[in-house]
Amino acid sequence: MPDAPQPAPAPQKKSAGRDLSAAIGVGVGLGVVIVASLFIYKPVFVGVVAVAVVVGLWELTSRLQERKAIKAPLVPLAVGGAAMVVAGYVRGAEGAWVAMALTALAVLVWRMTEPPEGYLKDVTAGVFAAFYVPFLATFVALMLAAHDGPWRVLTFLLLTVVSDTGAYAVGWRFGKHKLAPRISPGKTREGLLGAVLFAMVAGALCMQFLIERGSWWQGLLLGLAVAASATLGDLGESMIKRDLGIKDMGTLLPGHGGIMDRLDSLLPTAPVVWLLMVAFVGSV
Structure with a gap:
């Protein structure tokens, strides 16, 4: 049978x-x-x-x-x-x-x-x-x-987090094409597009409503730059971790890894946001 x-x-x-x-x-x-x-x-x-x-x-x-x-x-x-x-x-x-x-x-x-x-x-x-x-x-x-420094820093943090969130959400749901498989197999081109879209929308809102003398179109450019720098920063630390043969830099933050695993996209994004803020609305 x-x-x-x-x-x-x-x-x-x-x-x-x-x-x-x-x-x-x-x-x-x-x-x-x-x-x-x-x-x-x-x-x-x-x-x-x-x-x-x-x-x-x-x-x-x-x-x-x-x-x-x-x-x-x-x-x-x-x-x-x-x-x-x-x-x-x-x-x-x-x-x-x-x-x-x-x-x-x-x-x-x-x-x-x-x-x-x-x-x-x-x-x-x-x-x-x-x-x-x-x-x-x-x-x-x-x-x-700067005199409105807290709002500038808050914008920097929000855009970086939103960029990372957009990359994760879109990449997890729609990601099919690898962005840099030899460096970070989990990253996809669809995720990068999600990071760009989310960050540009958030940038337009932040520059229009949080930053004095800021404008929505400046926020679009700022969001695009943040998505690019945050992604490159993440890939850069992935290169370091692959060379070291580790998954995370530490275990201090449950569910996140170490402090460096949270700073990977923030660190290279900081000078980018600072420079564009100075160009758009001045340094003081």
Whole structure:
């Protein structure tokens, strides 16, 4: 007697690959802390950025040492990174550049206290880390220093989050064509279009209603630029993580990974938003 036909397996639902409830809870919690510090007292928000920078540097240098035996000196990076953010807020772009140069010099000198083997790769990684994390984060402090700084920073954060959300939502639902399969297999061209569309709409609304002297058409351009820079930032960190052979930079944030896994799209977007804000509505 022939075997009875087996029922077809039920189709598998798409999964986000993370604990969604934990991710939402952590995201909401971070959002409350950020918005509260941003609008209550500016220096408190500068402190929040500095703390995020130091934690991000710790994650990055820890993974470099674990996976590649690269010992980028954390102490001068952490001290210099925090100083860089404060200098950017207090003294502007000139202060940020001076702090960056002094941090790089401190990395070179600090590493001299150890044997010369691996000196070049260690200090190269250290200078890269100083640029990648605190220097790019300094542009958030530069935005904050304007008279309407909290609204500029809020616009920057909203557009980056909306861009990421649009990419995820559209890519998860409609994504079929890979964007960069060798770097990030989960990203799709459809997702990129979703990021552009969501960010441009959000940009038009933010520039029209949140930014003094802003206009909706400026927001369209701003949203387009944010979608591009956020995507490139995400791909850039994916390259780093693939080279290191890891999925996340850390485990500090349940459902998100580490601090660096949340800063990946924010860091390269900060100078882009700062520059366009200055071009559109001025720096003060």
